[in-house]
Amino acid sequence: MQSRVFDLGSVRKDAVVTVLLQASANVRLMTKANFLAYKQKQFYKMLGGVALTPMFKLTVPSNGHWVVVIDVDGLATPLLRTRVEVDQVAP
Template sequence: MEATVFDLGKLRRDAVVTIRLEAMANVRLLTEVNLQAYRRRQYYRMHGGVATAPMFKIHIPANAHWFLVLDVEGLENLPLRPRVSVEPEPAVMARGRTGPR
């Protein structure tokens, strides 16, 4: 099974990506540069890991254009049927502010 790539677009730091899967998968959150390196099988940096539960969440580490890659390399090749959603950052409560200054 080939990797499934989701173009998440530009996301703000602390947004949350939620992935729902029906089987175990490698979940990789990558910038465009790292996505290209991943595709060329070169060294790349990622956020994520192996999703062993039906729901996996990743917090966006920095403002950037992000891609989500799902694959089953090294795992049992079962249908993933992924559902991906992005929640904006919890700006007010996470930053301790109550409104604009």
């Protein structure tokens, strides 16, 4: 499976993660611990889903270390260029 991983590092609650895509893709926002479970094909929790538009936004639910994974698993589109931006909320 072709995927791209963006390790966001420490992100504050309510920060907005914006994913910019050139084609439909699965967007998964997860904690570092859930990302490790995902890599090992174990049960994991995530926010996100299939992005059908060029811009997909997610709000981080809690302070912590966050990772975004973008893939095309189950989709008929190739994984093209992607960009991820984080807009941190002031403390």
